[in-house]
Amino acid sequence: MRYLGLDLGTRTLGISISDITGTIASAYKTIHFKEDDYDSLIPELKEIINEYNIGKIILGFPKNMNNTVGDRGLTTLAFKEKLEENLNLEVIMQDERLSTVEATHYMVEADLSRKKRKKKIDSLAANIILQTYLDKMKGR
Numbered sequence: 001m002r003y004l005g006l007d008l009g010t011r012t013l014g015i016s017i018s019d020i021t022g023t024i025a026s027a028y029k030t031i032h033f034k035e036d037d038y039d040s041l042i043p044e045l046k047e048i049i050n051e052y053n054i055g056k057i058i059l060g061f062p063k064n065m066n067n068t069v070g071d072r073g074l075t076t077l078a079f080k081e082k083l084e085e086n087l088n089l090e091v092i093m094q095d096e097r098l099s100t101v102e103a104t105h106y107m108v109e110a111d112l113s114r115k116k117r118k119k120k121i122d123s124l125a126a127n128i129i130l131q132t133y134l135d136k137m138k139g140r
Contacts, residue, residue, distance in 0.1 A: 001055035004048065005130025007096065007122055008060065008076055011035050014122030016130045017052055023138065025130035027123035038079050042086045049087060057089050060096030060129040094133045096125070 007014035015028040
């Protein structure tokens, strides 16, 4: 089964997809949308899900460092419900604390320019979210 990893922002959605065995996540793309227009994401997500035969969605859950849920977390929970209603797939919430920091660190280490980092940060964060989930499921 393939998994779809999502990192939801206010104007971007980072996307990653696992291999068929559910072992390795790969950054796929970033969708840009008008601020808070989450409904506009559903048609493109449907296409990706159908094209890659996705069986489950892993959505990054932005919790505060003290484990509480803030405004972004509440928005993400509402998006989870929207996904489940429109896509008929299970959506698993994966703690994403520091995933963007980790993604930035990887790109700085790879000596990517600030401009290139900005283009890739969301899909790489989605990749980290999905890979963290896959590793947890495989007991790694």
